[in-house]
Amino acid sequence: MRHALLLLLLIFVIPGFSAENRYDLCRIYVLNHSDYNYTEFKKKIAFSKRYRGRYYRVFPFKKLKFAEYYLKENENLHTISSKLGISVDSIASSSGIDFFYAVKQGRKLIIPNFQGIIYKTRKGCSLRYLSRKYGSRIKDIQRFNNFYGTWLSAGRWLFIPGAIMSPLEQALFYGTAFSNPLRSSSISSAFGIRKDPKTGRMAFHGGIDMPAPYNTPVYSAHDGVVEFTGWAGGYGRLIVISHAFGFKTFYGHLRRINVKKGMKISMGKIIGRVGSSGYSTGPHLHFEIRRYRKKLDPKRYTTLKHRRSQRVVF
Numbered sequence: 521m522r523h524a525l526l527l528l529l530l531i532f533v534i535p536g537f538s539a540e541n542r543y544d545l546c547r548i549y550v551l552n553h554s555d556y557n558y559t560e561f562k563k564k565i566a567f568s569k570r571y572r573g574r575y576y577r578v579f580p581f582k583k584l585k586f587a588e589y590y591l592k593e594n595e596n597l598h599t600i601s602s603k604l605g606i607s608v609d610s611i612a613s614s615s616g617i618d619f620f621y622a623v624k625q626g627r628k629l630i631i632p633n634f635q636g637i638i639y640k641t642r643k644g645c646s647l648r649y650l651s652r653k654y655g656s657r658i659k660d661i662q663r664f665n666n667f668y669g670t671w672l673s674a675g676r677w678l679f680i681p682g683a684i685m686s687p688l689e690q691a692l693f694y695g696t697a698f699s700n701p702l703r704s705s706s707i708s709s710a711f712g713i714r715k716d717p718k719t720g721r722m723a724f725h726g727g728i729d730m731p732a733p734y735n736t737p738v739y740s741a742h743d744g745v746v747e748f749t750g751w752a753g754g755y756g757r758l759i760v761i762s763h764a765f766g767f768k769t770f771y772g773h774l775r776r777i778n779v780k781k782g783m784k785i786s787m788g789k790i791i792g793r794v795g796s797s798g799y800s801t802g803p804h805l806h807f808e809i810r811r812y813r814k815k816l817d818p819k820r821y822t823t824l825k826h827r828r829s830q831r832v833v834f
């Protein structure tokens with residue numbers, strides 16, 4: 521079920537794509553004009569911006585090339601993007617990065633000399649579909665990929681010239697996709713190390729606590745599939761929803777659960793009611809966002825503001 525959802529959404533994530541094996545690869549060492557490859561790439565990228573879905577016959581064809589670059593201190597994808605004049609989408613896609621904040625110093629980036637994204641084909645995917653979805657001409661897709669057939673096999677890597685991420689992909693990429701699980705937005709206990717309200721000892725808090733009266737409706741923070749419902753130790757009555765790109769949201773201490781495992785849920789749907797079940801000192805929602813098991817600070821990935829109230833609840 522989870523895989524079905526992932527397939528429904530465009531598979532933008534491309535671990536396993538290796539520019540080295542398929543294309544010319546050079547290296548950019550520094551981001552200034554003392555570096556020949558930097559200058560060359562900047563020129564080609566500027567040229568590629570004239571692409572408006574009609575490369576073929578309009579411009580002389582420039583061969584697709586990639587450069588590797590290792591991210592330095594105080595740099596992120598935006599730095600590289602603005603220096604080279606290429607979209608973050610293009611760099612992230614070619615480098616197999618599907619989450620903006622996962623990029624750290626020393627990370628190898630693969631930068632194309634043309635704006636566009638890498639796409640992994642799946643069963644039933646046609647050139648016509650890709651052309652319509654991304655606004656690139658079929659002939660251009662063929663030419664950029666040295667591919668002149670019409671039938672696409674599944675699992676093939678393609679460079680789509682001029683393409684950018686869809687709004688959904690962008691929202692997930694930047695982690696801003698999640699909406700508030702409650703109508704109110706007060707937070708009584710933040711994410712991170714804090715004093716346990718019951719034992720008084722310091723402990724890691726993997727989510728945020730949002731106080732609300734009993735039976736306040738709880739809304740799904742994004743489209744997804746219900747992965748778990750039921751009692752889970754300290755969480756009490758818990759709902760876990762899995763989303764695209766490895767994201768999961770957790771809703772704990774519920775009084776009532778209105779969904780069943782395997783159900784498809786859209787963002788903003790009522791999934792349960794606030795309670796105080798499990799390890800809790802009063803009615804509130806414990807809300808967690810995880811990505812590949814790593815717990816993330818929900819405040820950073822939603823539009824929630826942090827207003828600390830006096831009472832600490834678990």
Ligand SMILES: [Zn+2]
Pocket residue numbers: 709725727728729805806807833834
């Ligand atoms: Zn909590």
